[in-house]
Structures are given as structure tokens and as C-alpha cells.
Amino acid sequence: MKRRKNGTYSTKTGGSSKFRRRVFYIDRAFPLLGHIAFGIIDRGTNLLQVRPSSLCPLSCIFCSVDAGPLSRTRAVEYMVNIEHLAEWFRQIVEYKGEKVQAHIDAAGDPLTHPKIVGLVEKLRKIKATSVISMETHGLLLSTSLADKLDDAGLDRLNLSIDALDLSLAKRLAGANYYNIMRVVEVAKYIASSLKMDLLIAPVWVPGLNDEEIPRIIEFALEIGAGKHWPPLGIQKYEAHKYGRKPEGVKPMRWSEFYRKLEIWEQEYGVKLILKPEDFGIRKAKRVPCPFKKGETLRVRVVGPGWLKNEWLAVARNRVVSVVGVEGPPPVGRGIRVEIISVKDGIYLGAPL
Numbered sequence: 566m567k568r569r570k571n572g573t574y575s576t577k578t579g580g581s582s583k584f585r586r587r588v589f590y591i592d593r594a595f596p597l598l599g600h601i602a603f604g605i606i607d608r609g610t611n612l613l614q615v616r617p618s619s620l621c622p623l624s625c626i627f628c629s630v631d632a633g634p635l636s637r638t639r640a641v642e643y644m645v646n647i648e649h650l651a652e653w654f655r656q657i658v659e660y661k662g663e664k665v666q667a668h669i670d671a672a673g674d675p676l677t678h679p680k681i682v683g684l685v686e687k688l689r690k691i692k693a694t695s696v697i698s699m700e701t702h703g704l705l706l707s708t709s710l711a712d713k714l715d716d717a718g719l720d721r722l723n724l725s726i727d728a729l730d731l732s733l734a735k736r737l738a739g740a741n742y743y744n745i746m747r748v749v750e751v752a753k754y755i756a757s758s759l760k761m762d763l764l765i766a767p768v769w770v771p772g773l774n775d776e777e778i779p780r781i782i783e784f785a786l787e788i789g790a791g792k793h794w795p796p797l798g799i800q801k802y803e804a805h806k807y808g809r810k811p812e813g814v815k816p817m818r819w820s821e822f823y824r825k826l827e828i829w830e831q832e833y834g835v836k837l838i839l840k841p842e843d844f845g846i847r848k849a850k851r852v853p854c855p856f857k858k859g860e861t862l863r864v865r866v867v868g869p870g871w872l873k874n875e876w877l878a879v880a881r882n883r884v885v886s887v888v889g890v891e892g893p894p895p896v897g898r899g900i901r902v903e904i905i906s907v908k909d910g911i912y913l914g915a916p917l
């Protein structure tokens with residue numbers, strides 16, 4: 566990866582050059598609240614989502630955020646300076662005034678950040694950090710990386726294993742190079758040899774991996790996942806506006822999903838219907854929102870938007886995605902926008 570003068574990097578996100586996308590480096594000049602794809606997301610609980618990178622090496626056919634080399638909607642990927650990210654985390658935790666969990670996740674895979682171990686170390690050093698957890702699909706995981714994350718202070722890895730069958734796992738991941746057997750070996754190693762806990766988190770895609778879910782439950786129990794927290798977090802496939810939708814798959818109804826989980830709970834004697842309390846998550850003071858929906862204001866364009874037809878802008882120490890625009894971002898220019906969404910502290914603006 567080569568650094569360019571304007572602070573952006575250029576890289577391939579995987580596959581052939583056809584899939585080349587620019588990586589935009591988020592350094593200290595950018596606020597880290599307000600965007601879905603990078604920085605910190607505060608949903609008003611004692612857990613903060615920490616997002617260091619939007620890159621992903623896989624192209625799962627059900628991906629809710631259309632990540633990876635086969636993405637059709639993304640214009641760039643973002644990668645965040647980890648010192649800056651840890652500093653924002655510290656300040657937000659201070660504002661909340663209580664112990665806070667750091668959940669490192671991504672609209673991609675957090676292990677794509679080359680300094681991911683350093684990020685865990687920095688978060689661990691913050692006194693008010695309680696649990697540090699991380700989500701991954703595991704392609705980039707190895708036993709030595711797991712050792713480093715363990716030493717750095719990671720408390721739990723949420724590992725998505727959607728199928729144990731080699732060819733089905735490749736198909737679901739949208740990647741021939743995805744070797745689930747390697748991921749399985751690392752999962753066994755984590756569960757048997759490391760301090761950190763392991764939670765296996767398959768996405769259940771009805772009609773595609775129905776038979777794999779009981780096998781995955783058995784696998785998680787066999788290897789001893791869930792030392793301190795539940796061993797499994799089965800996720801329901803949902804069709805999202807910008808996500809990938811596998812052909813012929815209809816999302817299950819919630820009632821049907823829970824009914825099946827209840828049956829498996831009885832059969833395997835394991836808790837599968839999870840609540841935030843199972844992870845110690847509860848409501849907490851939320852970082853104030855500086856915008857009102859419908860308000861018009863001037864924002865400064867600072868970089869490319871994550872998705873096509875978007876620009877990245879800042880105002881009032883927050884980032885705002887300006888949507889419905891065309892052409893390269895007029896970086897440095899002020900433009901007037903109407904704030905059209907403030908949901909969950911993610912800010913969208915439309916140009917006026």
C-alpha cells in the first residue's frame with residue numbers, strides 16, 4: 566500500500582485489478598462520529614462499536630453491507646488511524662462516565678486493519694474500558710494473530726462460521742480462496758489454548774445452510790466455545806437495501822426463527838436466544854446529536870463518499886455523508902445541505 570500526498574492510499578481490495586478500489590485514510594483531521602463505515606457508533610448503551618476499516622477480503626453472497634472485492638455499491642474504502650480512534654473512544658467513554666465495552670466490528674472485516682493488534686492494546690490501556698470484543702469471518706485469522714490479540718487484551722472473538730462444508734462455505738463467502746478448515750483449526754486453538762472467549766456466530770440463510778446450523782452448534786459445544794459468554798450467536802439473514810441478496814432466498818419470519826432456536830435450545834441444552842443482558846449491555850448516556858432532521862446548514866466537503874454518488878463532509882465536529890451527488894468531491898468547499906437522517910448517530914445530508 567503506498568501513501569499518497571493528499572493523505573489517501575491506493576490498494577487493491579482483492580481479486581483482479583477489475584476490483585481495485587481506493588482506500589481513503591482517515592487521520593486526525595476527521596471527526597470519528599457520524600459515519601456507518603468508520604469511527605465510533607454510539608447507540609445509547611454501555612457498548613461502543615469501534616470501526617477501524619471498511620475493507621473485507623470476502624464477498625459473502627448475503628452480505629448486508631455489500632462488502633468485499635465484488636461490491637457494486639462502494640466507491641472507496643476507509644481505514645482509520647488507530648491512535649486517533651483510541652483517543653475518540655477515550656473521550657466518549659469519559660463523557661459517558663462509566664465503564665464501556667469496545668466492540669470492534671466493521672462494514673467489512675476489522676482484521677483487514679494492519680494495526681489491529683495495536684488498536685486492541687490501546688483500547689485495553691484505557692481504564693474505563695471493560696470488555697473488548699471483535700467480529701470477524703476469520704479469513705485473515707491465524708494462530709499467531711490470535712495469540713497476539715489475546716496478549717493485547719481481547720476478551721472475546723465473535724467468529725462467523727456459516728458452514729462447515731468446504732464447498733458450501735466457499736459459495737456462501739463468494740470466494741474460492743476461503744478455506745473453512747483453516748478457520749476451524751484456529752477456532753479450536755482459541756477455545757482450547759487462549760484466555761479470550763470464542764463465540765461462533767453463523768448467519769442462517771434459509772434454504773442454503775439449514776443443515777449446517779445444527780452441525781455448527783455441535784462444533785461450538787465440542788470445542789468449548791463460550792467460556793464466559795454464550796457459545797453461539799445465530800444471526801438471521803435479512804435483505805438490506807444496499808446488501809447482497811442471494812437468488813431465491815426469502816428471509817425467514819422472526820417467529821419462525823425463534824421457534825427453531827427454541828427447539829435447538831432444548832435439543833442441545835444451550836442458550837441460543839440471546840439478549841443484550843447476556844453480554845452485560847444496558848442503556849447508558851448517549852453522545853449528543855448536534856443536528857436535527859430537516860435542519861439546513863453548511864458542511865465542508867473533506868473527501869470521497871463511501872458509496873457511489875456520495876461525498877464525505879464535516880460540520881460541528883461530526884462527519885456527514887452527503888448523498889445524491891455526482892462527480893468528484895469538491896474537497897475544501899462549503900456546501901449547504903439538509904440533514905435527512907440522524908438515526909443512531911449516523912448523519913446523512915442532501916445538497917440544496
Ligand code: SF4
Nearest residue numbers: 621625628632673702
Ligand atoms: S458478511 Fe462480513 S465477511 Fe462477508 S462480505 Fe460482508 S463484511 Fe465481509
